[in-house]
Amino acid sequence: xxxxxxxxxxxxxxxxxxxxxxxxxxxxxxxxxxxxxxxxxxxxxxxxxxxxxxxxxxxxxxxxxxxxxxxxxxxxxxxxxxxxxxxxxxxxxxxxxxxxxxxxxxxxxxxxxxxxxxxxxxxxxxxxxxxxxxxxxxxxxxxxxxxxxxxxxxxxxxxxxxxxxxxxxxxxxxxxxxxxxxxxxxxxxxxxxxxxxxxxxxxxxxxxxxxxxxxxxxxxxxxxxxxxxxxxxxxxxxxxxxxxxxxxxxxxxxxxxxxxxxxxxxxxxxxxxxxxxxxxxxxxxxxxxxxxxxxxxxxxxxxxxxxxxxxxxxxxxxxxxxxxxxxxxxxxxxxxx
Numbered sequence: 001x002x003x004x005x006x007x008x009x010x011x012x013x014x015x016x017x018x019x020x021x022x023x024x025x026x027x028x029x030x031x032x033x034x035x036x037x038x039x040x041x042x043x044x045x046x047x048x049x050x051x052x053x054x055x056x057x058x059x060x061x062x063x064x065x066x067x068x069x070x071x072x073x074x075x076x077x078x079x080x081x082x083x084x085x086x087x088x089x090x091x092x093x094x095x096x097x098x099x100x101x102x103x104x105x106x107x108x109x110x111x112x113x114x115x116x117x118x119x120x121x122x123x124x125x126x127x128x129x130x131x132x133x134x135x136x137x138x139x140x141x142x143x144x145x146x147x148x149x150x151x152x153x154x155x156x157x158x159x160x161x162x163x164x165x166x167x168x169x170x171x172x173x174x175x176x177x178x179x180x181x182x183x184x185x186x187x188x189x190x191x192x193x194x195x196x197x198x199x200x201x202x203x204x205x206x207x208x209x210x211x212x213x214x215x216x217x218x219x220x221x222x223x224x225x226x227x228x229x230x231x232x233x234x235x236x237x238x239x240x241x242x243x244x245x246x247x248x249x250x251x252x253x254x255x256x257x258x259x260x261x262x263x264x265x266x267x268x269x270x271x272x273x274x275x276x277x278x279x280x281x282x283x284x285x286x287x288x289x290x291x292x293x294x295x296x297x298x299x300x301x302x303x304x305x306x307x308x309x310x311x312x313x314x315x316x317x318x319x320x321x322x323x324x325x326x327x328x329x330x331x332x333x334x335x336x337x
Contacts (some may be wrong), residue, residue: 001192001193001194001195002192002193002195003190003191003192003193004161004190004191004193005161005187005188005189005190006158006160006161006164006182006186006187006188006189006190006191007048007049007050007187007188008161009161009162009164009165009168009193010050010126010164010165010168010182011045011049011050011051011052011053011054012165012193013164013165013168013169013172014026014050014051014054014088014168014172015053015054015057016169016197017088017169017172017173018054018057018058018062020197021086021172022062023084023085023086024062024085024086024087024088024172025061025062025063025064025080025085025086025087025088026051026054026058026062026063026064026087026088026089026090027063027064027066027073027076027077027080027087027088027089027090028046028051028064028065028066028073028089028090028091028092028126029046029065029066029067029068029073029090029092030046030047030065030092031045031046031051031054031055031063031064031065031066031090032045032051032054032055032060032063032064032065033045033046033065046090046092047092048128048182048184048187049187050090050126050182050187051063051090069099070091070096070097070099070100071099071100071102071103073089073090073091073100074089074091074100074103074104074108074125075100075103075107076089077089077108077123077125078103078107078108078111078121078123078177080123081108081120081121081122081123081177082111082119082121086122086123086124086172086173087123087124088124088126088172089123089124089125089126090125090126090127090128091125091126091127091128092128093127093128093129093138093139094127094128094129094130094141094142094143094181095129095138095139095140095141095143097127097143097146097147104125104147104150104153104179105150108121108123108125108152108153108177109150109151109152109153109177110151110152111152111177112152112176113151113152120175120176121175121176121177122172122174122175122176122177123177123178124168124171124172124177124178124180125177125178125179125180126180126182127143127179127180127181127182128182128183128184128187129141129142129143129144129181129182129183129184129221130142130183130184130185130221130222130272131185131272131304131309131316131319131320132184132185132222132316132320133184133185134311134312134313134316136309136310136311137308137309137310137311140309140316141273141309142221142271142272142273142304143181143273144157144181144220144221144249144271144272144273144279145273145277145278145279145282147179147181147250148249148250148279148282149277152176152177153176153177153178153179153250154171154174154176154177154178154179154203154248154250154251155178155179155181155248155249155250156168156171156178156179156180156181156203156247156248156249157181157183157220157221157246157247157248157249158180158182158221158247159186159209159219159220159221159222159224159225159245159247160189160191160224161189161190161191161192161193162191162192162193162194163201163207163245163247164182164186165193165194165199166194166199166200166201167180167200167201167203167247167248168180169198169199169200170200170201170202170203173200174203181221183221183222185222186221186222189225201247203247203248203251204248204251204252204253205247205248205253205256206244206245206246206247206253206256206257207244207245207247208242208243208244208245208256209224209227209228209243209244209245210227210228210231210232210241210242210243211240211242212231212235212239212240212241212242212243212264213240213263213264214239214240214241214264214266214330214334215239215240215241215242215264215266215267215268215330215333215334216241216242216244216257216260216261216263216264216266216267216268217230217231217241217242217243217244217267217268217269217270217326217330218244218246218257218267218268218269218270218283219243219244219245219246219269219270219271220245220246220247220249220271220279221272222272223270223271223272223321224243224245226270226321226322226323226326227241227243227270227323227326228243229323229326230323230324230326230327230330231243233323233327234327234330234331239330239331239334241330242260242263242264244256244257244260249279252283252286254286254290257283257286257287258286258287258290258291261287261291261294261295262291262294265294265295265296265297266295266296266297266330266333266334266336267284267287267295267299267300267333268299268300268301268302268326268329268330268333269283269284269299269300269301269302269303270302270303270321270326271301271302271303271304271321272303272304272320272321273303273304274303274304274305274306274307275301275303275304275305275306276306278303280301280302280303281301284299284301287299296333296336296337297332297333297334297335297336298333298336300329300330300332300333301329302321302325302326302329303321304319304320304321305319307319
């Protein structure tokens with residue numbers, strides 16, 4: 001295994017898939033850098049450095065700098081997929097999903113269904129998301145609740161470099177449209193990544209990041225690390241937590257969640273999005289409906305408040321979930337015996 005950053009795992013996986021399959025193309029705003037010119041200091045591979053070197057290796061026909069138009073990017077990705085390509089499109093900030101909602105929600109997500117299964121739409125839509133960089137309310141939002149609610153889309157939220165690699169490779173090879181949510185704060189995270197060029201992680205299979213008997217903690221994306229930190233701190237006081245990394249929110253591994261809650265009797269859900277109509281409330285409803293008899297305490301949700309993301313560093317820190325908030329929620333469930 002090689003140790004690498006999360007962003008390098010993404011870039012390396014795209015590179016390998018482009019080598020393997022000539023149908024794979026990359027498009028987005030500034031994915032080359034420097035207005036389509038190869039080389040030089042401007043050819044940085046996007047503002048997140050997740051496509052550096054692709055232009056030099058594969059040229060302008062397969063690595064395409066687009067205009068600043070999310071609707072054009074999303075529409076082109078859908079058209080390319082219908083025409084037999086496997087596009088990997090980048091929306092520079094997930095917050096801008098509203099600009100291309102029709103192309104995603106009414107077109108890409110529904111092509112296979114509306115064509116009676118006679119056509120596939122293997123488009124991967126990468127979206128950097130989340131808060132933590134003091135980028136203010138229009139560039140810091142978690143949009144997982146929106147895309148997860150759209151039938152026809154598969155939604156992925158990797159929490160580690162290895163998962164970023166295995167899930168992205170699965171997404172590129174999948175015949176359905178996939179929204180691939182990359183938390184901006186994870187790009188510099190390092191970890192071991194398998195060297196196998198065919199390493200994939202199937203969708204709909206959660207990862208047990210920590211094992212314990214007292215409380216179940218469910219999280220995804222950056223929140224998994226917070227849940228793991230809280231679980232490690234609680235373990236020093238004799239509290240054992242199952243930490244479930246969802247990996248994908250659609251499909252959702254209901255079995256992993258329900259089996260854990262039936263064993264522990266307590267549930268804490270960690271979600272960066274505001275609580276109304278969120279992934280946290282969805283999972284809470286799932287457990288309340290299918291494992292209510294197993295619960296020993298009310299379900300706790302650790303989420304952002306129902307407010308735009310603040311710009312001020314201190315306010316953004318207060319806005320976000322944290323390991324301390326997760327640990328406090330776990331302890332609250334333990335008050336019920």
